Amino acid sequence: MQALVFDGPRRIRFDPERADPELRAPTDAIVDVEVAGLCGSALHPYLGREPASGGVVPGHEVVGRIGAVGTEVAERRIGDRVLVPFSTSCGRCARCEVGLTARCDRGALFGFGPPGDPAAALDGGQAHRLRVPWADATLRLVPTWMDDATALLCSDNLPTAWEAVARADPRPGHALVVVGLGAVGLCAVAVARAQAAGPVVAIDPVSDRRERAVALGADLALAPADALEEPLLAGGAPAVVEASGSAAGQRLAFTVTAPGGTCSVIAVQTDERFAFSPAEAYDRNLTVRFGRANVLATLPLVLTALTDGRLHSPAEVCVTHREVALRDGPGAYARFAAREPGLVKIAFRP
Ligand SMILES: NC(=O)c1ccc[n+]([C@@H]2O[C@H](COP(=O)([O-])OP(=O)(O)OC[C@H]3O[C@@H](n4cnc5c(N)ncnc54)[C@H](O)[C@@H]3O)[C@@H](O)[C@H]2O)c1
Ligand SMILES: [Zn+2]
Ligand SMILES: [Zn+2]
Structure with a gap:
C-alpha cells in the first residue's frame, strides 16, 4: 500500500510499497482510509520538540470503512463507515470506565511511538490502511448526515x-x-x-x-x-x-x-x-x-450539539486543503509547519 513514514525530525517519506497492516489480535479491525488529517500534534515530533521512534506511519485523525475484523469484534462490521479517535481505548479498564478514555491502561496513540521501542509504536492513518486495536470500543460510526471534513474534525479537534x-x-x-x-x-x-x-x-x-x-x-x-x-x-x-x-x-x-x-x-x-x-x-x-482530550467520552456531547444546531461545524473554515495525495505528503508537512497563509488543516485522500 501507499503510506507516509516518519523517519525523524523534518523527514517525512512517501513509501509506495509499505506492507499492508494485518489483524494481530481478535479484537483488531483493519480500516480502509478515506480521509486522514494532519494535526498540530504531528508538528512536535516533526520539528524535533518531542522524541519519537522512526519508521512509523504518522496520522491520528482518520475516517474510513472497515475492511476486516478479528473474531472477537462484535459491534463493528465490515463495510461500516467509521471515525477513528486519535488514541485507542479498551472500554473496560478503570480509566475507560470513568471517561478517561485517552489514558486507557491498554491504549496507544496512533502514528507515534516512543524512541527506541518500535514494538510500542502504533502506525497511524496517513496510508491506505490502518490497524485499529480494541475496535469495538475505539471505533465510532460516522452519522449518515455528516460530511467528511466534519467527521475528520470529530476524530480529534x-x-x-x-x-x-x-x-x-x-x-x-x-x-x-x-x-x-x-x-x-x-x-x-x-x-x-x-x-x-x-x-x-x-x-x-x-x-x-x-x-x-x-x-x-x-x-x-x-x-x-x-x-x-x-x-x-x-x-x-x-x-x-x-x-x-x-x-x-x-x-x-x-x-x-x-x-x-x-x-x-x-x-x-x-x-x-x-x-x-x-x-x-x-x-x-x-x-x-492540562491534558489529552478524551475523544470517545466527549464525542456524544459534540454530536448532540451539532444535531440540535447549537454548534455549527467549523469544517468549511478549518479544513482548508481536502484532497492532498499521500505522495505530496513531505511537502504538505513542510507547508503546514511553515504556517503557509491560507493553510490551516490538510486532509489527505489516500
Ligand atoms: N490535548 C489534546 O488532546 C490535543 C489534541 C489535539 C491537539 N492538541 C494540541 O493543541 C495545540 C494546537 O493544535 P493545532 O492543530 O491547532 O496546532 P497549530 O500549530 O496549527 O496552531 C497553533 C497556533 O498557535 C499560534 N501561536 C503561536 N504563537 C502564538 C502566540 N504567542 N500567541 C497566540 N498564538 C500563537 C500559531 O500561529 C498557530 O495558529 C498543539 O499543541 C497540539 O499538539 C492537543
Ligand atoms: Zn491531534
Ligand atoms: Zn481502557
Missing part, C-alpha cells in the same frame, strides 16, 4: 476543543479568550459559541487565522501584541484556553487570565517548564488544567 472550553469554566456574560488559532483554537471559538459563554476573544499572530476566527463567531480577533491594550481584557478574563503550545502563548494566556480564573491548557506540552511560576499562579488564585 472538535471533541478536543469541546473539552478545552468546558475545562476553562466559561462564565455567562464574561469573556472567554482563545490563545492560538490553529484548527484546535478555531474549533474552540466555534465551541465557545455553543457552550453559551460571553464575548469570545481570539488571539493569534497570523492575520488569516484571525479572520477565520471572526467567521466562526469570535467577537474580537487580536494579534498578541494588541491583546494587552484591549479594554475588554483589562482586569483579565475568567476563562482562557491555551491552544498555541508556544512559550509566548502560554505567557499571554496567563497574563490575560483574571484573578480566580481558569487557564485551560489544551496544547500538548513538550517543555520542562511552563511560562508562569507557582508563585505567580498562587498570587492570582489561578486554576490551571
